[in-house]
Amino acid sequence: MKTLLIGEYRDGKLLESTYELLGFADQLGAETALLLVGSDSQLPLYGGTLYLGDATTCGEYNPDLHKQLILDAAGQEKPDYIVFLHSSYGWDLAPRVAASLKVAQISEIIAAADGSFEVGCCNAKMRRSVKTNTGTTVLTIQAGAFPVLQPGGSPTIKKLSATGSAALEFIGYEPAEKKDVDLGKAEIIVTAGRGIGKKDNVPVIQALARALGGELGASRPVVDAGWVEHSHQVGTTGQTVSPKLYVACGVSGAIQHLAGMKKSDFILAINKDKDAPIGEVADVLVVADVMQFVPALTAKLAK
Amino acid sequence: MKLLVCIKQVPDLESRFKANAEGVWYNETDLAFRMNEYDEYAVEQAVQLREKLGDGCELTVLSIGPDRVVEAIKKALAMGCDNAAHIQDSAASSKDPWQIASIISAYAKDKGFDIIFTGMQSQDRGSAQVGVTVAEQLGFACTTTIIGFAYDGGTVTAKRELEGGIKAAVKLKTPALVTCQLGLNTPRYPTLPNIMKAKKKEITAIPVADLLKEAALATTTSFHPPAKKGGGIVLEGDVADLVEKVIAILKDKTAVLR
Numbered sequence: 378m379k380t381l382l383i384g385e386y387r388d389g390k391l392l393e394s395t396y397e398l399l400g401f402a403d404q405l406g407a408e409t410a411l412l413l414v415g416s417d418s419q420l421p422l423y424g425g426t427l428y429l430g431d432a433t434t435c436g437e438y439n440p441d442l443h444k445q446l447i448l449d450a451a452g453q454e455k456p457d458y459i460v461f462l463h464s465s466y467g468w469d470l471a472p473r474v475a476a477s478l479k480v481a482q483i484s485e486i487i488a489a490a491d492g493s494f495e496v497g498c499c500n501a502k503m504r505r506s507v508k509t510n511t512g513t514t515v516l517t518i519q520a521g522a523f524p525v526l527q528p529g530g531s532p533t534i535k536k537l538s539a540t541g542s543a544a545l546e547f548i549g550y551e552p553a554e555k556k557d558v559d560l561g562k563a564e565i566i567v568t569a570g571r572g573i574g575k576k577d578n579v580p581v582i583q584a585l586a587r588a589l590g591g592e593l594g595a596s597r598p599v600v601d602a603g604w605v606e607h608s609h610q611v612g613t614t615g616q617t618v619s620p621k622l623y624v625a626c627g628v629s630g631a632i633q634h635l636a637g638m639k640k641s642d643f644i645l646a647i648n649k650d651k652d653a654p655i656g657e658v659a660d661v662l663v664v665a666d667v668m669q670f671v672p673a674l675t676a677k678l679a680k
Numbered sequence: 681m682k683l684l685v686c687i688k689q690v691p692d693l694e695s696r697f698k699a700n701a702e703g704v705w706y707n708e709t710d711l712a713f714r715m716n717e718y719d720e721y722a723v724e725q726a727v728q729l730r731e732k733l734g735d736g737c738e739l740t741v742l743s744i745g746p747d748r749v750v751e752a753i754k755k756a757l758a759m760g761c762d763n764a765a766h767i768q769d770s771a772a773s774s775k776d777p778w779q780i781a782s783i784i785s786a787y788a789k790d791k792g793f794d795i796i797f798t799g800m801q802s803q804d805r806g807s808a809q810v811g812v813t814v815a816e817q818l819g820f821a822c823t824t825t826i827i828g829f830a831y832d833g834g835t836v837t838a839k840r841e842l843e844g845g846i847k848a849a850v851k852l853k854t855p856a857l858v859t860c861q862l863g864l865n866t867p868r869y870p871t872l873p874n875i876m877k878a879k880k881k882e883i884t885a886i887p888v889a890d891l892l893k894e895a896a897l898a899t900t901t902s903f904h905p906p907a908k909k910g911g912g913i914v915l916e917g918d919v920a921d922l923v924e925k926v927i928a929i930l931k932d933k934t935a936v937l938r
Contacts, residue, residue: 475778503697504905505903511898544853546852550842553845652696653694
């Protein structure tokens with residue numbers, strides 16, 4: 378079995394998540410070749426074949442040219458699987474490659490077994506097993522679902538190039554907003570999720586954070602709704618945290634949120650839905666109405 | 681100027697899900713359906729552009745599925761879409777993303793759309809493939825996961841959301857397709873007068889067999905709950921008792937409470 382793994386550079390740096398692709402291929406017991414669009418000044422610690430495109434000519438985000446490079450390498454390798462991370466780069470590029478080859482794509486894989494792949498669905502509450510009907514198959518793997526594998530060595534480089542006018546012009550990156558709270562250093566975080574119901578209830582969560590001596594966190598929907606500042610957001614598009622105590626109040630536990638907090642030492646979740654995916658990572662799940670339980674807990678702690 | 685927004689109707693995600701008779705997707709009995717949340721942002725962005733461009737601009741909303749999806753279509757019409765296409769398919773949930781994209785492309789290919797809006801993924805299936813695949817099939821420029829959108833004279837300027845709060849600014853020439861991320865805008869609630877007006881708007885019904893010529897490239901073999909990891913404690917009951925129990929556990933298991 379052969380895999381062509383599509384790694385990632387951002388802002389001239391090789392992303393560590395690239396090594397998760399090697400962890401995935403290792404679990405499949407597959408041969409690997411790696412493809413990157415970056416530069417030879419920053420090469421992965423990998424002893425196999427590296428198809429290398431030049432980001433100075435092909436850009437870091439230029440889907441048309443990157444697709445050409447991948448199709449070129451796939452033509453040479455004839456892989457069973459072309460594997461991306463399920464990231465802003467991977468979910469953007471993978472369907473383009475799959476459509477060009479007219480082959481199946483299976484998205485956001487969390488496990489592999491017996492020629493079938495396990496993926497999450499229904500907001501991570503359920504799972505599907507999916508099998509491909511095509512020879513080559515495009516896969517994207519969930520960030521953090523497979524172990525990082527850094528094999529070491531130096532790659533045998535095969536240079537790729539692509540030209541042509543692109544339908545899309547990359548203008549530039551915009552850095553993350555400055556953080557007025559560094560949740561990464563907090564020992565206790567109390568997070569408000571959509572389950573708190575409305576903006577007026579944020580102070581109730583803040584009061585629990587204060588009673589515990591912790592910081593206020595927020596889930597994405599709460600930030601999108603303007604209830605709490607983005608600087609408090611926990612998750613893949615916010616901050617990644619690992620406090621001693623994480624209290625999730627009315628947080629359902631979308632994958633992107635779990636990825637940002639599941640390494641916390643102790644997780645207490647309060648949710649009225651017993652099946653909410655936050656329960657998968659929680660040490661204690663309190664099945665209750667957040668707005669009844671949290672004020673009662675705060676009052677008791679204050680005594 | 682012609683705009684298309686593609687929407688999906690999905691179940692309330694707080695529901696309890698059970699497998700259907702075939703064991704490959706959820707049983708719809710007892711589920712309440714609504715518009716996919718990502719698609720609400722797509723509709724709002726399309727309507728805002730439609731309003732900005734004024735007369736001479738036409739915005740169509742499309743949805744694939746059984747008769748129940750007409751409810752989601754009506755909401756999009758009440759939000760400000762001009763007309764609708766309902767691709768009638770009582771077995772839409774058994775189609776793979778390639779087939780769904782092929783249906784949309786077959787519908788759109790001779791209609792001269794300038795911009796197509798979709799959600800970045802559906803909340804129930806979550807493949808994040810359909811929008812990009814439609815763009816590939818139609819030869820449209822495409823970008824994904826947008827949290828900022830502007831249009832001026834044949835050029836779309838969009839802001840993509842990347843990991844860790846970083847964003848990327850991109851420009852695309854129309855015809856273009858964008859997939860919309862949560863937080864792109866603030867989707868409006870349809871007002872009563874607009875709900876009434878929407879009742880007069882045209883919904884064209886098209887049998888899926890007229891548009892679908894493609895076989896599935898992937899097959900779902902099972903739909904099931906995640907394996908329970910165990911270890912976690914689930915507490916239920918009276919709030920005052922729960923508070924006592926939680927404080928006792930925090931004192932015992934964490935170093936943060938005395």
